Amino acid sequence: MLKYPKPLEDLIEDFTRLPSVGKKSAERFALYVYTKMDEETTHNFSKHLIDVKDNIHICKSCGNICEDDLCTICKDHTRNHKQVLVVETIKDLYTIENVNEYQGIYHVLNGAISISKGVGTQDLNIDSLVKLVQTEELEEIILATNATLEGEITARYIKELLQSYPVKVTRIAHGLPVGGEMSYADEMTLLKAMEGRREY
Protein backbone atom coordinates (compact mmCIF):
# COMPACT_ATOMS: atom_id res chain seq x y z
CA MET A 1 0.00 0.00 0.00
CA LEU A 2 1.56 3.25 -1.17
CA LYS A 3 1.31 5.84 1.56
CA TYR A 4 0.95 9.56 1.02
CA PRO A 5 3.86 11.71 2.23
CA LYS A 6 3.79 12.13 6.03
CA PRO A 7 2.43 15.72 6.11
CA LEU A 8 -0.52 14.67 3.94
CA GLU A 9 -1.17 11.51 5.99
CA ASP A 10 -1.25 13.65 9.14
CA LEU A 11 -3.78 16.04 7.64
CA ILE A 12 -5.93 13.16 6.38
CA GLU A 13 -6.01 11.80 9.91
CA ASP A 14 -7.11 15.20 11.25
CA PHE A 15 -9.97 15.37 8.77
CA THR A 16 -11.17 11.85 9.65
CA ARG A 17 -11.76 13.07 13.21
CA LEU A 18 -14.60 15.30 11.99
CA PRO A 19 -18.12 13.85 12.26
CA SER A 20 -19.17 11.57 9.35
CA VAL A 21 -15.88 12.06 7.49
CA GLY A 22 -14.44 8.74 6.28
CA LYS A 23 -10.99 7.97 4.92
CA LYS A 24 -11.97 8.67 1.28
CA SER A 25 -13.48 12.08 2.03
CA ALA A 26 -10.54 13.01 4.26
CA GLU A 27 -8.16 12.15 1.41
CA ARG A 28 -10.13 14.37 -0.97
CA PHE A 29 -10.10 17.23 1.56
CA ALA A 30 -6.35 16.98 2.21
CA LEU A 31 -5.51 16.68 -1.49
CA TYR A 32 -7.76 19.67 -2.14
CA VAL A 33 -5.87 21.71 0.46
CA TYR A 34 -2.58 20.71 -1.12
CA THR A 35 -3.47 21.11 -4.79
CA LYS A 36 -6.18 23.78 -4.90
CA MET A 37 -6.23 25.94 -1.78
CA ASP A 38 -3.99 29.00 -2.07
CA GLU A 39 -1.34 29.83 0.57
CA GLU A 40 -3.27 32.70 2.14
CA THR A 41 -6.54 30.78 2.48
CA THR A 42 -4.70 27.83 4.00
CA HIS A 43 -2.94 30.07 6.50
CA ASN A 44 -6.26 31.66 7.46
CA PHE A 45 -7.85 28.21 7.81
CA SER A 46 -4.99 27.20 10.10
CA LYS A 47 -5.37 30.39 12.16
CA HIS A 48 -9.16 30.10 12.42
CA LEU A 49 -8.86 26.66 14.03
CA ILE A 50 -6.84 28.19 16.85
CA ASP A 51 -9.06 31.29 17.04
CA VAL A 52 -12.13 29.16 17.59
CA LYS A 53 -10.47 27.59 20.61
CA ASP A 54 -9.03 30.83 21.97
CA ASN A 55 -11.65 33.46 21.23
CA ILE A 56 -15.00 31.81 21.74
CA HIS A 57 -16.39 31.73 25.25
CA ILE A 58 -19.40 30.18 26.89
CA CYS A 59 -22.10 32.63 27.97
CA LYS A 60 -22.01 32.74 31.77
CA SER A 61 -25.77 32.87 31.91
CA CYS A 62 -27.16 30.41 29.36
CA GLY A 63 -24.32 28.26 28.01
CA ASN A 64 -24.55 29.63 24.46
CA ILE A 65 -21.33 30.55 22.65
CA CYS A 66 -20.18 34.15 22.39
CA GLU A 67 -17.16 36.40 22.16
CA ASP A 68 -17.82 38.17 25.50
CA ASP A 69 -19.02 37.09 28.92
CA LEU A 70 -22.67 37.16 27.94
CA CYS A 71 -24.21 36.12 24.61
CA THR A 72 -26.20 38.52 22.43
CA ILE A 73 -29.49 36.85 23.42
CA CYS A 74 -28.89 37.19 27.18
CA LYS A 75 -27.75 40.79 26.67
CA ASP A 76 -30.92 41.64 24.75
CA HIS A 77 -33.33 43.35 27.18
CA THR A 78 -36.18 43.38 24.68
CA ARG A 79 -36.48 39.61 25.07
CA ASN A 80 -38.61 37.91 27.72
CA HIS A 81 -36.15 36.87 30.44
CA LYS A 82 -38.89 35.07 32.37
CA GLN A 83 -39.28 32.38 29.73
CA VAL A 84 -36.41 29.88 29.41
CA LEU A 85 -36.16 27.31 26.63
CA VAL A 86 -33.94 24.36 27.56
CA VAL A 87 -32.03 22.67 24.71
CA GLU A 88 -29.43 19.93 24.57
CA THR A 89 -26.91 21.64 22.30
CA ILE A 90 -25.79 25.01 20.96
CA LYS A 91 -26.82 23.78 17.51
CA ASP A 92 -30.40 23.24 18.79
CA LEU A 93 -30.41 26.81 20.13
CA TYR A 94 -29.44 28.18 16.70
CA THR A 95 -32.01 25.95 14.99
CA ILE A 96 -34.87 27.30 17.12
CA GLU A 97 -33.58 30.87 17.09
CA ASN A 98 -33.49 30.94 13.32
CA VAL A 99 -37.20 30.11 13.09
CA ASN A 100 -37.55 33.75 14.31
CA GLU A 101 -40.51 33.05 16.53
CA TYR A 102 -39.27 32.50 20.08
CA GLN A 103 -38.74 35.66 22.15
CA GLY A 104 -37.55 34.25 25.47
CA ILE A 105 -34.05 33.23 26.52
CA TYR A 106 -32.28 29.87 26.40
CA HIS A 107 -30.46 27.39 28.60
CA VAL A 108 -28.01 24.95 26.96
CA LEU A 109 -27.61 21.65 28.84
CA ASN A 110 -24.63 20.55 26.78
CA GLY A 111 -25.95 17.05 26.15
CA ALA A 112 -28.53 14.67 27.60
CA ILE A 113 -28.48 11.97 30.24
CA SER A 114 -27.22 8.80 28.57
CA ILE A 115 -26.32 5.57 30.31
CA SER A 116 -24.74 4.12 27.16
CA LYS A 117 -22.51 7.18 26.64
CA GLY A 118 -21.82 7.50 30.36
CA VAL A 119 -23.33 10.99 30.62
CA GLY A 120 -24.81 11.65 34.06
CA THR A 121 -26.68 14.62 35.52
CA GLN A 122 -23.42 16.02 36.92
CA ASP A 123 -22.04 16.32 33.36
CA LEU A 124 -24.85 18.62 32.26
CA ASN A 125 -25.64 22.28 33.01
CA ILE A 126 -28.51 21.38 35.28
CA ASP A 127 -27.30 22.96 38.54
CA SER A 128 -27.15 26.37 36.90
CA LEU A 129 -30.72 25.93 35.67
CA VAL A 130 -31.92 25.14 39.19
CA LYS A 131 -30.02 28.16 40.51
CA LEU A 132 -31.70 30.32 37.87
CA VAL A 133 -35.12 29.07 38.96
CA GLN A 134 -34.21 29.76 42.59
CA THR A 135 -32.90 33.30 42.05
CA GLU A 136 -35.08 34.67 39.24
CA GLU A 137 -38.84 34.94 39.11
CA LEU A 138 -39.34 32.80 36.06
CA GLU A 139 -42.71 32.17 34.44
CA GLU A 140 -42.03 29.20 32.20
CA ILE A 141 -39.38 26.61 31.49
CA ILE A 142 -39.87 24.99 28.09
CA LEU A 143 -38.14 21.62 27.83
CA ALA A 144 -36.99 21.25 24.22
CA THR A 145 -34.67 18.28 24.57
CA ASN A 146 -34.77 15.78 21.70
CA ALA A 147 -37.64 13.33 21.21
CA THR A 148 -35.22 10.47 21.92
CA LEU A 149 -34.93 8.18 24.93
CA GLU A 150 -32.08 10.34 26.28
CA GLY A 151 -33.97 13.54 25.64
CA GLU A 152 -37.10 12.21 27.33
CA ILE A 153 -35.21 10.98 30.39
CA THR A 154 -33.45 14.33 30.69
CA ALA A 155 -36.70 16.29 30.35
CA ARG A 156 -38.37 14.05 32.94
CA TYR A 157 -35.43 14.43 35.36
CA ILE A 158 -35.50 18.24 35.10
CA LYS A 159 -39.27 18.34 35.48
CA GLU A 160 -39.06 16.39 38.75
CA LEU A 161 -36.17 18.50 39.98
CA LEU A 162 -38.20 21.70 39.48
CA GLN A 163 -41.49 20.35 40.86
CA SER A 164 -41.18 22.22 44.17
CA TYR A 165 -40.63 25.62 42.54
CA PRO A 166 -43.44 27.93 41.43
CA VAL A 167 -42.57 27.83 37.75
CA LYS A 168 -44.58 26.36 34.89
CA VAL A 169 -42.63 23.56 33.19
CA THR A 170 -43.74 22.66 29.65
CA ARG A 171 -42.52 20.22 27.01
CA ILE A 172 -42.50 20.99 23.28
CA ALA A 173 -45.09 19.02 21.31
CA HIS A 174 -44.30 15.77 19.54
CA GLY A 175 -46.41 14.41 16.76
CA LEU A 176 -46.65 14.10 13.03
CA PRO A 177 -44.27 16.43 11.24
CA VAL A 178 -46.07 19.07 9.17
CA GLY A 179 -46.64 17.70 5.68
CA GLY A 180 -46.07 14.16 6.95
CA GLU A 181 -48.37 11.31 6.00
CA MET A 182 -49.82 8.98 8.62
CA SER A 183 -48.69 5.88 6.76
CA TYR A 184 -45.03 6.93 6.87
CA ALA A 185 -44.94 7.75 10.58
CA ASP A 186 -43.33 5.35 13.01
CA GLU A 187 -45.23 3.85 15.91
CA MET A 188 -43.74 6.10 18.62
CA THR A 189 -44.51 9.27 16.66
CA LEU A 190 -48.10 8.11 16.15
CA LEU A 191 -48.47 7.31 19.86
CA LYS A 192 -47.12 10.77 20.76
CA ALA A 193 -49.43 12.37 18.21
CA MET A 194 -52.43 10.58 19.74
CA GLU A 195 -51.42 11.44 23.30
CA GLY A 196 -50.92 15.08 22.41
CA ARG A 197 -54.26 15.49 20.59
CA ARG A 198 -56.17 18.69 21.24
CA GLU A 199 -59.73 19.92 20.74
CA TYR A 200 -60.23 21.01 17.15
Next chain:
Amino acid sequence: MLKYPKPLEDLIEDFTRLPSVGKKSAERFALYVYTKMDEETTHNFSKHLIDVKDNIHICKSCGNICEDDLCTICKDHTRNHKQVLVVETIKDLYTIENVNEYQGIYHVLNGAISISKGVGTQDLNIDSLVKLVQTEELEEIILATNATLEGEITARYIKELLQSYPVKVTRIAHGLPVGGEMSYADEMTLLKAMEGRREY
Protein backbone atom coordinates in the same frame (compact mmCIF):
# COMPACT_ATOMS: atom_id res chain seq x y z
CA MET B 1 -30.89 35.17 11.46
CA LEU B 2 -28.69 34.60 14.50
CA LYS B 3 -25.07 34.43 13.43
CA TYR B 4 -22.42 32.34 15.14
CA PRO B 5 -19.58 34.28 16.80
CA LYS B 6 -17.09 35.60 14.22
CA PRO B 7 -14.31 33.01 14.85
CA LEU B 8 -16.81 30.19 14.30
CA GLU B 9 -18.29 31.82 11.18
CA ASP B 10 -14.77 32.14 9.76
CA LEU B 11 -14.03 28.48 10.37
CA ILE B 12 -17.39 27.43 8.88
CA GLU B 13 -16.48 29.38 5.74
CA ASP B 14 -13.12 27.59 5.55
CA PHE B 15 -14.77 24.20 5.78
CA THR B 16 -17.30 25.06 3.04
CA ARG B 17 -14.36 25.52 0.64
CA LEU B 18 -13.65 21.79 0.82
CA PRO B 19 -15.14 19.66 -1.97
CA SER B 20 -18.77 18.56 -1.40
CA VAL B 21 -18.99 20.28 1.98
CA GLY B 22 -22.17 22.34 2.32
CA LYS B 23 -23.11 24.92 4.94
CA LYS B 24 -24.73 22.35 7.26
CA SER B 25 -21.74 20.00 7.27
CA ALA B 26 -19.34 22.91 7.71
CA GLU B 27 -21.34 24.03 10.77
CA ARG B 28 -21.14 20.54 12.23
CA PHE B 29 -17.38 20.38 11.61
CA ALA B 30 -16.72 23.81 13.16
CA LEU B 31 -18.94 23.11 16.18
CA TYR B 32 -17.19 19.76 16.58
CA VAL B 33 -13.79 21.50 16.62
CA TYR B 34 -15.06 23.95 19.21
CA THR B 35 -16.95 21.56 21.49
CA LYS B 36 -15.22 18.20 21.12
CA MET B 37 -11.69 18.52 19.73
CA ASP B 38 -9.07 18.93 22.46
CA GLU B 39 -6.54 21.79 22.42
CA GLU B 40 -3.58 19.65 21.36
CA THR B 41 -5.39 17.94 18.49
CA THR B 42 -6.67 21.30 17.24
CA HIS B 43 -3.17 22.79 17.36
CA ASN B 44 -1.81 19.83 15.43
CA PHE B 45 -4.62 20.13 12.88
CA SER B 46 -3.73 23.81 12.45
CA LYS B 47 -0.04 22.99 12.07
CA HIS B 48 -0.64 20.15 9.60
CA LEU B 49 -2.47 22.49 7.23
CA ILE B 50 0.64 24.63 6.98
CA ASP B 51 2.96 21.59 6.85
CA VAL B 52 1.13 20.22 3.82
CA LYS B 53 1.80 23.47 1.98
CA ASP B 54 5.41 23.82 3.14
CA ASN B 55 6.77 20.28 3.25
CA ILE B 56 5.27 18.46 0.30
CA HIS B 57 7.02 18.78 -3.03
CA ILE B 58 6.28 17.67 -6.55
CA CYS B 59 8.52 14.88 -7.88
CA LYS B 60 10.79 16.46 -10.50
CA SER B 61 10.49 13.42 -12.67
CA CYS B 62 6.84 12.30 -12.66
CA GLY B 63 4.73 14.96 -10.92
CA ASN B 64 3.77 12.75 -7.98
CA ILE B 65 3.91 14.24 -4.47
CA CYS B 66 6.84 13.53 -2.19
CA GLU B 67 8.97 14.91 0.60
CA ASP B 68 12.20 14.99 -1.42
CA ASP B 69 13.11 15.88 -5.00
CA LEU B 70 12.11 12.49 -6.35
CA CYS B 71 9.17 10.34 -5.28
CA THR B 72 9.58 6.82 -3.88
CA ILE B 73 8.34 5.28 -7.14
CA CYS B 74 10.85 7.14 -9.35
CA LYS B 75 13.63 6.32 -6.86
CA ASP B 76 12.79 2.61 -6.96
CA HIS B 77 15.23 0.92 -9.36
CA THR B 78 13.42 -2.42 -9.19
CA ARG B 79 10.55 -0.88 -11.17
CA ASN B 80 10.37 -0.83 -14.96
CA HIS B 81 11.41 2.70 -15.94
CA LYS B 82 10.68 2.01 -19.60
CA GLN B 83 6.93 1.76 -19.02
CA VAL B 84 5.13 5.03 -18.17
CA LEU B 85 1.50 5.22 -17.10
CA VAL B 86 -0.04 8.64 -17.69
CA VAL B 87 -2.76 9.75 -15.24
CA GLU B 88 -4.71 12.97 -14.76
CA THR B 89 -4.27 13.35 -11.00
CA ILE B 90 -2.14 12.29 -8.05
CA LYS B 91 -5.26 10.59 -6.66
CA ASP B 92 -5.45 8.44 -9.83
CA LEU B 93 -1.80 7.45 -9.36
CA TYR B 94 -2.50 6.27 -5.80
CA THR B 95 -5.64 4.44 -6.94
CA ILE B 96 -3.73 2.43 -9.55
CA GLU B 97 -0.67 1.95 -7.35
CA ASN B 98 -2.75 0.46 -4.56
CA VAL B 99 -4.08 -2.28 -6.84
CA ASN B 100 -0.50 -3.60 -6.45
CA GLU B 101 -0.19 -4.81 -10.00
CA TYR B 102 1.56 -2.15 -12.05
CA GLN B 103 5.35 -2.23 -11.96
CA GLY B 104 6.29 0.67 -14.25
CA ILE B 105 6.55 4.36 -13.42
CA TYR B 106 3.99 7.18 -13.70
CA HIS B 107 3.48 10.58 -15.23
CA VAL B 108 0.92 12.94 -13.65
CA LEU B 109 -0.64 15.45 -16.09
CA ASN B 110 -2.30 17.50 -13.36
CA GLY B 111 -5.66 17.64 -15.08
CA ALA B 112 -7.13 17.16 -18.54
CA ILE B 113 -7.80 19.43 -21.51
CA SER B 114 -11.14 21.11 -20.85
CA ILE B 115 -12.65 23.92 -22.88
CA SER B 116 -15.40 24.53 -20.30
CA LYS B 117 -12.89 24.81 -17.44
CA GLY B 118 -10.41 26.73 -19.56
CA VAL B 119 -7.65 24.13 -19.21
CA GLY B 120 -5.37 24.05 -22.24
CA THR B 121 -2.40 21.88 -23.17
CA GLN B 122 0.00 24.49 -21.74
CA ASP B 123 -1.60 24.04 -18.28
CA LEU B 124 -0.75 20.34 -18.18
CA ASN B 125 2.53 18.46 -17.69
CA ILE B 126 2.70 17.43 -21.33
CA ASP B 127 6.00 19.06 -22.32
CA SER B 128 7.86 17.07 -19.68
CA LEU B 129 6.29 13.85 -21.02
CA VAL B 130 7.49 14.64 -24.54
CA LYS B 131 10.95 15.44 -23.18
CA LEU B 132 10.96 12.09 -21.36
CA VAL B 133 10.09 10.28 -24.60
CA GLN B 134 12.87 12.21 -26.41
CA THR B 135 15.59 11.54 -23.85
CA GLU B 136 14.81 8.06 -22.51
CA GLU B 137 14.43 4.84 -24.45
CA LEU B 138 10.87 4.11 -23.40
CA GLU B 139 8.98 0.98 -24.40
CA GLU B 140 5.38 1.89 -23.62
CA ILE B 141 3.26 4.88 -22.68
CA ILE B 142 -0.08 3.79 -21.17
CA LEU B 143 -2.71 6.52 -21.37
CA ALA B 144 -4.91 6.13 -18.29
CA THR B 145 -6.77 9.43 -18.41
CA ASN B 146 -10.45 9.25 -17.43
CA ALA B 147 -13.12 7.79 -19.70
CA THR B 148 -14.70 11.24 -19.97
CA LEU B 149 -14.80 13.67 -22.89
CA GLU B 150 -11.88 15.61 -21.36
CA GLY B 151 -9.90 12.45 -20.67
CA GLU B 152 -10.47 11.16 -24.22
CA ILE B 153 -9.46 14.46 -25.82
CA THR B 154 -6.31 14.57 -23.69
CA ALA B 155 -5.39 10.97 -24.52
CA ARG B 156 -5.96 11.62 -28.22
CA TYR B 157 -3.86 14.81 -28.11
CA ILE B 158 -0.93 13.03 -26.44
CA LYS B 159 -1.18 10.08 -28.82
CA GLU B 160 -0.86 12.41 -31.83
CA LEU B 161 1.95 14.33 -30.20
CA LEU B 162 3.97 11.13 -29.71
CA GLN B 163 3.21 9.58 -33.11
CA SER B 164 6.65 10.38 -34.57
CA TYR B 165 8.55 8.73 -31.71
CA PRO B 166 9.41 5.03 -31.59
CA VAL B 167 7.37 4.29 -28.49
CA LYS B 168 4.24 2.13 -28.18
CA VAL B 169 1.28 4.21 -26.97
CA THR B 170 -1.62 2.26 -25.44
CA ARG B 171 -4.94 3.23 -23.83
CA ILE B 172 -6.45 1.40 -20.85
CA ALA B 173 -9.55 -0.64 -21.69
CA HIS B 174 -13.08 0.64 -21.27
CA GLY B 175 -16.11 -1.58 -21.01
CA LEU B 176 -18.54 -3.13 -18.57
CA PRO B 177 -17.30 -2.93 -15.00
CA VAL B 178 -16.60 -6.33 -13.44
CA GLY B 179 -19.80 -7.57 -11.78
CA GLY B 180 -21.84 -5.06 -13.78
CA GLU B 181 -25.06 -6.04 -15.54
CA MET B 182 -25.68 -5.18 -19.18
CA SER B 183 -29.05 -3.62 -18.43
CA TYR B 184 -27.54 -1.09 -16.03
CA ALA B 185 -24.75 0.05 -18.34
CA ASP B 186 -25.06 3.36 -20.17
CA GLU B 187 -24.91 3.62 -23.95
CA MET B 188 -21.33 4.91 -24.15
CA THR B 189 -20.01 2.15 -21.91
CA LEU B 190 -21.81 -0.48 -24.03
CA LEU B 191 -20.40 1.03 -27.22
CA LYS B 192 -16.88 0.99 -25.75
CA ALA B 193 -17.42 -2.58 -24.54
CA MET B 194 -18.45 -3.65 -28.05
CA GLU B 195 -15.57 -1.81 -29.71
CA GLY B 196 -13.09 -3.33 -27.32
CA ARG B 197 -14.32 -6.93 -27.70
CA ARG B 198 -11.65 -9.62 -27.96
CA GLU B 199 -11.51 -13.23 -29.08
CA TYR B 200 -12.73 -15.48 -26.29
